[in-house]
Amino acid sequence: MCISAPGVDHSVFFRDDRQASRKRLDLPEGQVVLFAGRIQAHKGTAIAVTAFAELLEHRESEALPVALLIVGGASGFQGAEELALCHRIIEERDLADTVRFFDPQPHSILADHYRAADVVVMPSRSETFGLVAAEAQACGIPVVASNVGGLAYVVNASESGLLVDNNDPKAFASAIAAVLDHPSFAARLSDGAVEFSEKFSWDATVTRFLELYGGIAALAKAG
Template structure:
């Protein structure tokens, strides 16, 4: 589980820790505190799947990092995750907040090593296109396209 997000995130982490204890899952679930960025790839690579159940996501860096490490992603169908997670090709997107839907998508990956391998390979290929050089070139093209257009007469 990733780090918390603000005070409400801390409350959620505590709630989940209580659930783990109450349900006797301490031997199956490990809560890992936030780690330095340079060691995250070790955790991504050790995972069989990465869940990103965000309520909103402007870009989806966690999904991109997981994919770059070859870890299949199951993510919410929101924001930037719609661009990063190609449903059925690089991972799965889940509409809504239904835990059963996340479980089903996760189970399909865990039950099929062939599917997990395909998602892993395609995800890593897509992630490799998100280099600083590539993104800067894309942004430069956007600005060039805008600059090439005739200015709008806002006073007309």
């Protein structure tokens, strides 16, 4: 059996100037945590918001300001309920000034959102692959993700991002802080993300398929 991951278009998703992306998106100064994807319970959007609240609660007073961007819309099963839960958490934890929602974006603009971020968070309860993680890493952005399903394959733990073994918001907050508060570590993860992302480029995907087809053809010829 051969398993081949989807490809990422590296002509769209690539590392580029962070400040230029932030300027195009009209973002304020400071650090940025990004959640991108459908707003659904199994994507863990509310976990991301709660983790962000925990992060702010334990930030040092002299730390840089930080914002959470949520790019996506309510979709599918329990999407509306998850969005309502996010807004309730934002109100209860007084996050209105630090959380911004964006509608789903075309790839060219989504790439700017990735590049504007210091870290991408993916607290999914389940994930067959994790295309957002692959795209973010192609842009050089470290990913903090649940250690579930395809995310354990797409994120190279401690090299291109961090994997969290449960859906505890405090554990996610701690992992996010490890990236935000340690620039040299974040820079190493960024380099590792770009390198690891080559595994998911369309060139690599096509090569895997050609090798597969070649093997099948050889077996057929031999048989």
